[in-house]
Amino acid sequence: MLDTLKKRFEKALGLLKNKGKLTEEDVSEAVREVRRALLEGDVSLKVAKELTQKIKERATQREVLDSITPAQQIQAIVYEELVNLMGGKTSKGIVFAPKPPTVCMMVGLQGAGKTTTCVKIAKKLKGGHKPLVVACDLKRPAAVEQLQILANTAGVGFFGPKAGEGDLKKLIRDAMEYAASRLHDVIILDTAGRLHIDDELMRELVEIKEIASPTEIMLVLDAMTGQEAIRVAEAFHGELALTGLILTKMDGDARGGALLSAKAVADVPVKYIGVGEKLDDIEVFDPEQMAQRILGMGDLKALAEKVKEAAEGVDMEKVAKSLTKGKLTMEDLLQQIRQIKRMGPLEKIVEMLPGGGKIKELAGSEMDDKRLKHIEAVILSMTPEERRNPKIIKGSRRKRIAYGSGTSVQMVNQVLSYHKNMNEIFKQLKGRKGKGFRLPKGL
Numbered sequence: 018m019l020d021t022l023k024k025r026f027e028k029a030l031g032l033l034k035n036k037g038k039l040t041e042e043d044v045s046e047a048v049r050e051v052r053r054a055l056l057e058g059d060v061s062l063k064v065a066k067e068l069t070q071k072i073k074e075r076a077t078q079r080e081v082l083d084s085i086t087p088a089q090q091i092q093a094i095v096y097e098e099l100v101n102l103m104g105g106k107t108s109k110g111i112v113f114a115p116k117p118p119t120v121c122m123m124v125g126l127q128g129a130g131k132t133t134t135c136v137k138i139a140k141k142l143k144g145g146h147k148p149l150v151v152a153c154d155l156k157r158p159a160a161v162e163q164l165q166i167l168a169n170t171a172g173v174g175f176f177g178p179k180a181g182e183g184d185l186k187k188l189i190r191d192a193m194e195y196a197a198s199r200l201h202d203v204i205i206l207d208t209a210g211r212l213h214i215d216d217e218l219m220r221e222l223v224e225i226k227e228i229a230s231p232t233e234i235m236l237v238l239d240a241m242t243g244q245e246a247i248r249v250a251e252a253f254h255g256e257l258a259l260t261g262l263i264l265t266k267m268d269g270d271a272r273g274g275a276l277l278s279a280k281a282v283a284d285v286p287v288k289y290i291g292v293g294e295k296l297d298d299i300e301v302f303d304p305e306q307m308a309q310r311i312l313g314m315g316d317l318k319a320l321a322e323k324v325k326e327a328a329e330g331v332d333m334e335k336v337a338k339s340l341t342k343g344k345l346t347m348e349d350l351l352q353q354i355r356q357i358k359r360m361g362p363l364e365k366i367v368e369m370l371p372g373g374g375k376i377k378e379l380a381g382s383e384m385d386d387k388r389l390k391h392i393e394a395v396i397l398s399m400t401p402e403e404r405r406n407p408k409i410i411k412g413s414r415r416k417r418i419a420y421g422s423g424t425s426v427q428m429v430n431q432v433l434s435y436h437k438n439m440n441e442i443f444k445q446l447k448g449r450k451g452k453g454f455r456l457p458k459g460l
């Protein structure tokens with residue numbers, strides 16, 4: 018996510034590292050790099066100028082330049098300004114109505130990801146709420162069908178127009194009644210999209226707004242469209258008074274322009290970001306987290322959440338038992354691998370670590386999810402006896418496992434040696450008793 022922008026910022030701030038004291042010239046050079054990073058990221062000229070001006074003003078103050086860690090202080094200033102630019106500590110996610118139902122109207126151009134996002138949000142809310150998604154497009158039956166299919170997949174309520182229905186007001190009223198009768202407390206309206214903004218679309222959206230009195234009107238924007246997204250936001254905001262923006266396709270090679278300019282231009286906060294095609298690929302947007310990611314400071318909060326999610330359903334007692342035994346079976350290893358897999362693509366995980374960009378560069382193809390699948394396949398091709406006692410896995414067994422798992426003897430050897438190394442760690446943990454322990458070779 019935002020790889021180019023991250024690299025540029027790393028370069029800009031890298032100019033200041035390893036320098037004991039900074040001169041105003043050092044700061045100017047770094048700020049010029051920051052500006053270049055922003056402009057290359059397709060941030061609007063106005064926003065780039067204002068931001069760099071602020072950073073420069075703050076960074077050239079004497080107490081910053083004379084401090085023991087000027088580079089860190091300047092990083093902190095850039096961080097704060099980025100957070101402010103992206104909305105500061107604004108409300109996160111949907112704001113619920115004081116009295117249910119909360120009506121959330123989703124608007125946007127065709128292809129921005131509106132339908133997918135409606136269902137992603139409904140799925141995210143499903144734990145504590147009973148959301149209903151409503152198809153409001155009377156002209157495109159395919160759009161209605163798409164919403165219905167996605168809603169079924171996600172296991173959330175769906176309401177849509179009957180074939181040939183042409184009265185939008187009636188549809189919205191029916192949807193509200195349906196929601197009330199089934200105790201849905203959040204109603205998400207998937208409004209019609211067009212390829213371009215036109216008067217008819219806007220009239221229709223204003224009409225829906227009047228009938229449904231939504232608490233939230235959120236515009237879904239494709240982050241890959243950069244500055245164009247900002248123009249779309251201004252047009253929709255002018256007609257509808259938006260309450261939030263959602264930027265989709267942040268997982269692609271979006272350069273960041275839309276994200277960093279949105280709040281400054283339309284003064285509407287970004288509430289969610291879409292980070293993939295799957296229905297779980299959505300995050301409540303948090304300016305602090307995003308600034309940390311952009312500056313390579315890692316995103317430990319998101320990582321902690323991922324770890325927590327992945328740990329759900331893991332038998333901790335069993336893990337603790339293997340620890341006290343000081344022995345790790347292949348079954349334990351399999352569970353570990355599955356846990357890592359549940360956390361999602363390794364690339365995304367590594368990005369959340371401090372300096373993640375650098376780790377990714379170093380690791381290259383090693384950070385491959387395919388590798389995890391291969392390890393899993395190898396373990397699954399072992400007999401229960403082999404899993405309990407991997408020592409018996411010699412030449413012919415290795416060949417059989419390689420064949421059975423569709424991998425190679427080399428891969429089987431790697432899994433066995435990984436298991437052996439992990440076991441050494443377990444043994445040391447058991448016998449540690451307050452002493453430190455060394456990592457085995459190769460890890």
Ligand code: GDP
Pocket residue numbers: 125126127128129130131132133134210265266267268269290291292293294298
């Ligand atoms: P709509 O016309 O605005 O309703 O857009 P759709 O919901 O049909 O989405 C258009 C395309 O964008 C679909 O192929 C989605 O899978 C894809 N899409 C939506 N959100 C994301 C996202 O966050 N990341 C990626 N990679 N694709 C997305």
